[in-house]
Amino acid sequence: MSTLSIVPHLRDGQIWAALPYLCWLSVLIPSAGLVWTMIGAGLASRFRFMASSRLFARIGALVLLLFVTSLFVSTVVKAFDR
Structure with missing residues (x-):
């Protein structure tokens, strides 16, 4: 069975190994939203x-x-891809 995994190691249950990825993701998402908003306002x-x-x-x-x-x-x- 295929799963969607944004953060590696969480799929395997390794919380401490996934912590750096989660920190990076928590910075990346608001940054992308801010840039997207600035581009929209500029346009x-x-x-x-x-x-x-x-x-x-x-x-x-x-x-x-x-x-x-x-x-x-x-x-x-x-x-349906099996």
């Missing part, structure tokens, strides 16, 4: 006169839809 301010916020909302929704679809398809393929 919104730069293109304020060229496009409406409705256009950005639709583009963002499309990107999220594509991302979720790719996750769903890869999960279904993995589930």
Whole structure:
């Protein structure tokens, strides 16, 4: 059976060996969110006169839809790949 594992060693139950990975992950996730927010704010301010916020909302929704679809398809393929 295949499992999703972001942090190695947790799958095997080795908590102390996984601690450095968990610390790094706890720094990486907020950092990625901050950078993503800064990029979005920069794009919104730069293109304020060229496009409406409705256009950005639709583009963002499309990107999220594509991302979720790719996750769903890869999960279904993995589930039936035996």
